[in-house]
Amino acid sequence: MALGLRLYYDFLSQPSRALYIFLSTNKIPFERCPVALRKLEQKSPEYRKNVNRFGKVPCIVDRDFRLAESVAIYQYVAREYAVAPHWYATDDSVRRARIDEYLSWQHLNIRADVSLYFFHVWLNPLTGKEVDAGKTERLRQRLDAGLNFFERELLAGGRQPFLAGDTISVADLSAACELEQAKIAGYDPCDGRPALAAWMAAVRQQTNPFYDEAHRFLYRLVPDTISTPAVPEE
Amino acid sequence: MALGLRLYYDFLSQPSRALYIFLSTNKIPFERCPVALRKLEQKSPEYRKNVNRFGKVPCIVDRDFRLAESVAIYQYVAREYAVAPHWYATDDSVRRARIDEYLSWQHLNIRADVSLYFFHVWLNPLTGKEVDAGKTERLRQRLDAGLNFFERELLAGGRQPFLAGDTISVADLSAACELEQAKIAGYDPCDGRPALAAWMAAVRQQTNPFYDEAHRFLYRLVPDTISTPAVPEE
Numbered sequence: 001m002a003l004g005l006r007l008y009y010d011f012l013s014q015p016s017r018a019l020y021i022f023l024s025t026n027k028i029p030f031e032r033c034p035v036a037l038r039k040l041e042q043k044s045p046e047y048r049k050n051v052n053r054f055g056k057v058p059c060i061v062d063r064d065f066r067l068a069e070s071v072a073i074y075q076y077v078a079r080e081y082a083v084a085p086h087w088y089a090t091d092d093s094v095r096r097a098r099i100d101e102y103l104s105w106q107h108l109n110i111r112a113d114v115s116l117y118f119f120h121v122w123l124n125p126l127t128g129k130e131v132d133a134g135k136t137e138r139l140r141q142r143l144d145a146g147l148n149f150f151e152r153e154l155l156a157g158g159r160q161p162f163l164a165g166d167t168i169s170v171a172d173l174s175a176a177c178e179l180e181q182a183k184i185a186g187y188d189p190c191d192g193r194p195a196l197a198a199w200m201a202a203v204r205q206q207t208n209p210f211y212d213e214a215h216r217f218l219y220r221l222v223p224d225t226i227s228t229p230a231v232p233e234e
Numbered sequence: 235m236a237l238g239l240r241l242y243y244d245f246l247s248q249p250s251r252a253l254y255i256f257l258s259t260n261k262i263p264f265e266r267c268p269v270a271l272r273k274l275e276q277k278s279p280e281y282r283k284n285v286n287r288f289g290k291v292p293c294i295v296d297r298d299f300r301l302a303e304s305v306a307i308y309q310y311v312a313r314e315y316a317v318a319p320h321w322y323a324t325d326d327s328v329r330r331a332r333i334d335e336y337l338s339w340q341h342l343n344i345r346a347d348v349s350l351y352f353f354h355v356w357l358n359p360l361t362g363k364e365v366d367a368g369k370t371e372r373l374r375q376r377l378d379a380g381l382n383f384f385e386r387e388l389l390a391g392g393r394q395p396f397l398a399g400d401t402i403s404v405a406d407l408s409a410a411c412e413l414e415q416a417k418i419a420g421y422d423p424c425d426g427r428p429a430l431a432a433w434m435a436a437v438r439q440q441t442n443p444f445y446d447e448a449h450r451f452l453y454r455l456v457p458d459t460i461s462t463p464a465v466p467e468e
Binding site for chain 1: 287288299301302303304305306307309310313314327328330331332334335337338339341342345346387
């Protein structure tokens, strides 16, 4: 298969899953180029030289053009390919600004909250590093506070179905894939947050079967204390 | 003065300075609404309720529309106001993608590198917190590595005048205002990096007198070991 657009991704990376689902849901043909983070393939000199100088996933190569950072890729794809307007509010400047606000805000907030918890609680033991109980508790409280804010302010306590209004956008997809990651570390973002749970279910429902396809491997890593969908093997 | 666009900012905030310079350079009229971070005005319930729910600066209010996050504001302003095309490559999809890539990448890289160093070395002593020598050294090494990558890869060692090619963009402005912050903590980003120094000088030159106006207060905080421009009082 030789297509114009190639996606480099690992399903253990939150923005990789979001981009995979975004391209698939919008029926944009792309060549799948898996990169194994567990083997540090993204840090190899060849990968940095030929694919992504930042040494990360996801990224795309569109013909000759190499682009990293999922947020920049959403915008580029929405300009260059046929994407339904609601995904990036290409027809509504104010709603679009709300989507961009979330995609920028997330980096040092929800994304950092989840990633720090996930790294400390799940990844550290795998690499032989110590898990500090006090630090775990501080990171858990930070994640709690971030998700409470998310539900109360960004979803208006459930009165707003999606992050930028009545229809799903790349902000929702990005956020949902981020929150799924916490489940691997035994943290259920939906527990005690009914509005957030309803929103996550809606994101999944509107993007299936691709949502489950991208999360199949993740679901298998989630401890039994958190229920995940049963997804048939490929 | 009652204008449609209001900017809430503090000149001690990197993205506040960048937005102030961006609006001024593009001759977009705006009402100045200073917010004193040192008094934690951005965390007050009134500010969160009426201006910015995230409790941060910068943000804008455009007539009734409240928008936070400098990256989202650049995009919104470039759509709604008269901005020279080179600032956000509104006429060039590939160059625009390169700008968006930087603006997304910076959060967990250059922005985090500078902010962590600045907070630990400069802000902690002011608030009575301990400055740990080992941590200072680790953060300095991280900042060194980030800036070396910035000069070598993003400026192509000086062969590329700006981050997204031959003309200045919001990526350069955002990055330069970020790097200025390190000087307050006694770290000179230009030391030993001639290509980075030439680029910073070019950003300042192309946006003056507004660059110096936004940095006047910062320049006064920089220790004498790092030279800063003499800027007349207002």
